[in-house]
Each structure stands twice: as C-alpha cells, then as structure tokens.
Amino acid sequence: MMKKGVDSGIGVLVPVGQKLPNLQKEIDEAVAVKSDGFKAAYSVAQLAEELGVPEANLQKAVDQYNKACEVGHDSEYYKEKTYLRPLNTKKLYAIKLKAYFFSSYGGLNTNRKHQVLDKNNKPIKGLYATGLEVSDMVGPTYSTWSLGHAFGFASYSGRHAALNAIDEMK
Structure with a gap:
C-alpha cells in the first residue's frame, strides 16, 4: 500500500491505487501509544496475548486462512482470490474494525413516490x-x-x- 497503492479503496476517501506513504509511521505511532484498536506482534502466540484471545483459536484461524491462500479459495468468508494473501510476514498486525458506511447527505430531491x-x-x-x-x-x-x-x-x-x-x- 505504501509503494503500490491500495487495491481496495474506500470511495473518494481512499481511491483504488492511492499510495499511503505514511502508513508505516502511522502503524508505529499506534503501536507506540498502545492503541486499543491496533496491535502488533512477532508471533501468533504473542498476538493472541495482545488481543486477549485463546492462542489455539487464533492459530487455527491463521492456519485455515493460510490454507485458503494456498488453495486459492476461501470457503469460510468467500474472500476474492485476488485478495488472498498468506499471513507469513515477520510481524503480525491486528486492527479492531467497526462497520460503518459513508454517505452524502442531501443529493437528489425526490417526492413521496421517490x-x-x-x-x-x-x-x-x-x-x-x-x-x-x-x-x-x-x-x-x-x-x-x-x-x-x-x-x-x-x-x-x-x-x-x-x-x-x-x-x-x-
């Protein structure tokens, strides 16, 4: 994302292809302040401890996901093959996400029949x-x-x- 740009954007906020040159700095800052919404670790066991989840459950999830990447099919969440990337880096990250949607307010005028x-x-x-x-x-x-x-x-x-x-x- 820093060098090639994002391959899955967020509308006009972060368009597809936009590079995020400050991403590593932002990650490092979030980790440094011990952000509740962002964790980093050098192993699944350490990440599980950071998150407060059972290590065996997290390891199983990582193994299942990496297997899906290997075979090129995610039978649990049906993630598109293009976005399947194995978790095999030196450092692992976890981000707390919440569901939001973005909208413009106003826009077209309509009547009661829409x-x-x-x-x-x-x-x-x-x-x-x-x-x-x-x-x-x-x-x-x-x-x-x-x-x-x-x-x-x-x-x-x-x-x-x-x-x-x-x-x-x-």
Whole structure:
C-alpha cells in the first residue's frame, strides 16, 4: 500500500491505487501509544496475548486462512482470490474494525413516490432514487454515528420506489 497503492479503496476517501506513504509511521505511532484498536506482534502466540484471545483459536484461524491462500479459495468468508494473501510476514498486525458506511447527505430531491424531481420540482419520468442520497432526509440532527442508522429508510424507500416504478409501467 505504501509503494503500490491500495487495491481496495474506500470511495473518494481512499481511491483504488492511492499510495499511503505514511502508513508505516502511522502503524508505529499506534503501536507506540498502545492503541486499543491496533496491535502488533512477532508471533501468533504473542498476538493472541495482545488481543486477549485463546492462542489455539487464533492459530487455527491463521492456519485455515493460510490454507485458503494456498488453495486459492476461501470457503469460510468467500474472500476474492485476488485478495488472498498468506499471513507469513515477520510481524503480525491486528486492527479492531467497526462497520460503518459513508454517505452524502442531501443529493437528489425526490417526492413521496421517490421520483427524482427536476429543477422545477417536477418528477422526471422513470427516474427514482432512494436512501440517504435523497431529499436531505436526515437533516442536521440525525445520528450519523450509530451503526445501521439508515437501513430502515434505505429498505423502505427502495421497496416503495420499486413499487411506484412498477405502477408507472402499467
């Protein structure tokens, strides 16, 4: 990632191919301050101790993953073959991850049928939009830090946009 760039980006925040020249410095700083979300070790046993997990469980997971890399197929998580890389480096790292999603707030204006509106607030025939990217749905006070905060509206608006589109096609 430092020299070749990332092969799996994070939208516009970290585009595919972007190099991370400061990555090692950031890793070293996280380890130096004993970050709760970032651990490093020179063996699976040491990493297990750092993480507070049973060594046997972590070793089994590493062995299973390395076997998947060897055969070119991850039958547990179905990770794409392109991204299967064995854990055989001198130093091992563990990062605590949380599920987040990124979204723009506002975007297209829609009506209650989820039809996209033109600059005169008239529906554009056959064009629908859903989720957080429409009609400034969340406003300035909606929680953007809680996990899953937009799934309800995304599901509802997606379903109803589809139903309205079907009605329009009849």
